[in-house]
Amino acid sequence: MPRSLKPLGYPMADGTQHGFNFPRKAGASALHPGEIIVDLFAGGGGASEALRQALGRDPDIAINHDEQAIGMHAANHPFTKHMREDVWQANPVAECAGRRPGWFHSSPDCTHFSQAKGGQPRDRATRSLSWVVLKWCGSLRKAGLQPRIVTLENVKQIRSWGPLVAKRDKATGRVMKLDGTVSAKGERVPVDQQFLIPDKRHAGRTWRRFLSELRALGYLVEHRLLVASDFGAGTSRERLFLLARCDGEAPRWPEPTHGPGRAQPVATAADCIDWSVPCPSIFERKRPLADATCRRIAKGVKRYVLDAAEPFFITEHANGSNQRSWSAREPLRTQCAGVKGGHFALVSAFLEQANGGGENGNPARARGAMEPVSSITGTGSQQRVVQCTLSATHEDGALRVAAFLMRYHSCGGQHAELGEPLTTVTTKDRLALVTVTIKGTPYVIVDIGLRMLRREELYRAQGFPVDYIIDRTADGRPLSISASVRMVGNSVSPPPLAAIARANLEPIYSAERMAA
Numbered sequence: 001m002p003r004s005l006k007p008l009g010y011p012m013a014d015g016t017q018h019g020f021n022f023p024r025k026a027g028a029s030a031l032h033p034g035e036i037i038v039d040l041f042a043g044g045g046g047a048s049e050a051l052r053q054a055l056g057r058d059p060d061i062a063i064n065h066d067e068q069a070i071g072m073h074a075a076n077h078p079f080t081k082h083m084r085e086d087v088w089q090a091n092p093v094a095e096c097a098g099r100r101p102g103w104f105h106s107s108p109d110c111t112h113f114s115q116a117k118g119g120q121p122r123d124r125a126t127r128s129l130s131w132v133v134l135k136w137c138g139s140l141r142k143a144g145l146q147p148r149i150v151t152l153e154n155v156k157q158i159r160s161w162g163p164l165v166a167k168r169d170k171a172t173g174r175v176m177k178l179d180g181t182v183s184a185k186g187e188r189v190p191v192d193q194q195f196l197i198p199d200k201r202h203a204g205r206t207w208r209r210f211l212s213e214l215r216a217l218g219y220l221v222e223h224r225l226l227v228a229s230d231f232g233a234g235t236s237r238e239r240l241f242l243l244a245r246c247d248g249e250a251p252r253w254p255e256p257t258h259g260p261g262r263a264q265p266v267a268t269a270a271d272c273i274d275w276s277v278p279c280p281s282i283f284e285r286k287r288p289l290a291d292a293t294c295r296r297i298a299k300g301v302k303r304y305v306l307d308a309a310e311p312f313f314i315t316e317h318a319n320g321s322n323q324r325s326w327s328a329r330e331p332l333r334t335q336c337a338g339v340k341g342g343h344f345a346l347v348s349a350f351l352e353q354a355n356g357g358g359e360n361g362n363p364a365r366a367r368g369a370m371e372p373v374s375s376i377t378g379t380g381s382q383q384r385v386v387q388c389t390l391s392a393t394h395e396d397g398a399l400r401v402a403a404f405l406m407r408y409h410s411c412g413g414q415h416a417e418l419g420e421p422l423t424t425v426t427t428k429d430r431l432a433l434v435t436v437t438i439k440g441t442p443y444v445i446v447d448i449g450l451r452m453l454r455r456e457e458l459y460r461a462q463g464f465p466v467d468y469i470i471d472r473t474a475d476g477r478p479l480s481i482s483a484s485v486r487m488v489g490n491s492v493s494p495p496p497l498a499a500i501a502r503a504n505l506e507p508i509y510s511a512e513r514m515a516a
Contacts, residue, residue, distance in 0.1 A: 029056045030505035035102030035148065036060035038095075040087050040132065042107035043490025045073040047153065049464060050494040051103060052077065054501030061095055063087055068483050069490075071473025078474070087132045092139040101140070103501070104147035106133050107492050108154060130158070130210060137217050146217070149504060152242040153492045156225055159240065161207040164196040219244035222251045226500075228493035229331040230256035233463030234267035237334040237493055241500060254499035269314050270328040272461040279348040279449030283400055289450075291408075293317065297347055298408035300325035301448065305349045309438045315450075317343040332453075332461040344453045351436070351443035352394050390444065397446040398433045404448070405434055455484040462488050463495040 031037070037059040039048045048059045058077040063085065064070050070084045083090060087106075108129035133152060140146050166189070167176040175183040176195040183189050214221050223242040228235050231254070243251040259266045282289060282297065289297075296315050304313040304327050315325040316333060325347070326333070332344060390398060434445045453461075459470050470484045 031055060031102035032148070032506075034099060036096065036099045038062075038101045038104045038136075038147070040064075040106040040108075040136075041069075041073065042492065043069060044459070044462075044464065044468075044470065044484075044487040045069070045076060046462065046464065046492035046494045047105045047107055047151075047497055048073065048077055048080070049468065050492065050497035051105065051501055053494065054498045054505065055103065060099070063090055068473065068479060069487055071475065071477065072469065072479060072484075072487060074474035075469040075472060087129070088135070092136045093143045093145070096140060096143075096145055098145070100145045101147040103149050103151070104133075104136060105151045105153075105497070106130070106136075108132065108152070130154070130161075134210070134213050134217075137214070137219075141217055146246055148245065148247050150214075150219065150242075150244040151497065151500065153497065154240050154242075156238065156240045159207050160198065160203040161210070162202040162205040163199045165199040166194040167197045214244055218246045220246070220250055222253075224253060226496045227256075228463060228496055229266050230258055231463075231495035231499045232258050232264065232267060233493045233495045234269060234272040234331050234461035235334065235463070235493060236331040237462075239493070239496070241496065243500060243504070245504070249504075252503045254496075254503040257499070266331060267461075268329045269326075269332045269461065270312075272332065272457050273328065273346060274454065274457060277451065277454065279346060279451045282448050282450045283397075283404070294404070295408045296325055297448065297450065298405050300347055301349060301405060301445075302409050305445065306434070306436055309436055311349045311351060311436075311438075313347050314453075315345050315347050317345060332458075344458070345450050346453060348449040349436070349445045350397075350447040350449060351438075352390060352398070352446045353441065353443055390446070394444070394446045398444050401445045401448060402434050455481055455488065458485060458488045462491060463493045464488075464491075 037051055037055060037057075038061045039045075039051065039059045040063050041048050041059075042064070045062070048062055052058050058079045060081060061083065062070075062073055062077065062080045063083045064073065065084065065086050067084060070082050074080070074082050083095070130152065133150065137147055137150060168174060169176055169182040172182060172185075174185065174187075175189045177183060177189060177193055178195055180195075211221055211223075221242065221244040223240055225238055226241050228237040228239070243253070245251055256262060258264045282294075293315070300313045300315055304310045304325070308327070310327055310329065312328050313325055314328055314332065324333075328346070436443050436445060455470055459468060460466065464470075470479070470488070472478050
């Protein structure tokens with residue numbers, strides 16, 4: 001059934017179900033007869049999508065506390081029972097209603113383990129969300145419904161999960177409060193008001209206990225770091241996947257399928273970008289870019305345009321640990337959820353062919369980075385010296401680019417004063433036009449464009465199918481761009497988990513055998 005069509009009796013954004021509209025033909029599933037799929041999902045529901053692809057049907061139960069996440073999940077998984085509530089409040093035995101989960105997945109909040117969290121305080125309750133896996137497995141085990149296969153996805157830093165301690169002021173040794181102040185001498189600060197940080201002396205202690213408790217329930221447990229681009233996603237997102245089985249079978253891990261020396265090439269950021277979307281000039285913005293962004297763009301132009309002759313690259317914003325730029329021919333880096341509107345931008349150098357004239361006697365024109373290179377025409381010897389004749393508009397743009405690069409990356413000489421406005425060009429003879437040669441043809445850079453990556457591009461890079469609904473809930477309410485971007489940042493990349501599921505499946509059970 002196409003995702004764009006609402007089934008009769010589709011689930012509402014609040015999780016309620018109004019009738020059913022089951023497929024006309026029952027699909028095959030690799031689960032055992034009577035088994036169900038449970039997903040304590042995160043963000044955009046990437047784990048549910050992965051399991052749908054691998055197991056042949058939507059999850060039976062999906063739980064999340066966020067109304068918008070539930071609504072978007074319901075739009076994409078219409079045959080799932082949706083529950084909007086705290087995962088700790090859900091009753092596993094009651095919800096499963098006598099059915100055993102063949103696959104149980106959990107994606108607990110990772111922000112309090114992630115490096116992107118920076119120096120912010122850690123929250124005990126959020127860091128404890130992974131324990132809900134033990135609650136579900138333990139409760140269902142007592143009822144004879146123990147989940148057969150369990151998966152968990154999180155950042156690799158969860159391996160250092162341990163107790164928290166209060167941060168102390170270096171000068172006085174006293175406890176720091178959440179508001180940034182230092183406690184008074186002799187003051188007892190309640191735990192919920194303390195600025196908590198991981199206790200380095202006991203790093204990993206809670207994680208090891210978590211694994212031990214899971215093994216005590218009869219599971220064979222393994223965990224590995226997997227990179228999404230190794231399995232076909234257009235992002236280099238690295239995550240820890242835990243895989244546990246209690247059916248006597250050892251966990252099985254998939255082999256990477258994409259990349260050098262493998263069956264398929266790696267998916268790049270360029271593969272995920274819609275090149276028909278305009279890239280506005282950085283010089284004509286209503287709000288000027290921050291100096292740090294300008295320096296990063298200038299450095300990227302130097303590295304990927306001037307030195308590598310690639311007119312486009314990706315730059316990163318709002319990453320407290322490491323802002324960087326990279327070629328669009330590489331996978332996208334990890335998308336974070338806490339940046340409104342996303343934090344990846346496409347940078348494009350607009351090029352003007354540096355020849356004596358345009359095609360067929362017409363004036364030379366500017367070209368976007370993804371347009372074909374125009375043919376070079378001329379009379380007489382092809383070994384003549386190439387002279388750059390630009391229109392007044394393109395010449396002004398080229399000089400503006402030169403001034404920008406000289407100011408922020410010293411490209412071409414130290415001619416631009418740091419105190420001068422960004423677009424000021426005093427005299428033309430002080431500046432040299434910035435040129436780049438692509439496949440033997442010289443070009444002048446006449447403009448630099450920048451735009452944020454669209455939500456469709458981010459979901460594509462994360463590995464979601466192109467028809468995945470990201471702009472509305474099941475009941476038709478629109479989702480803002482910031483909400484969609486937040487959910488893709490929180491989501492599991494589907495390809496790695498789908499590969500794990502396929503590696504751990506038994507031969508497919510036919511619909512007739514399931515009914516027997």
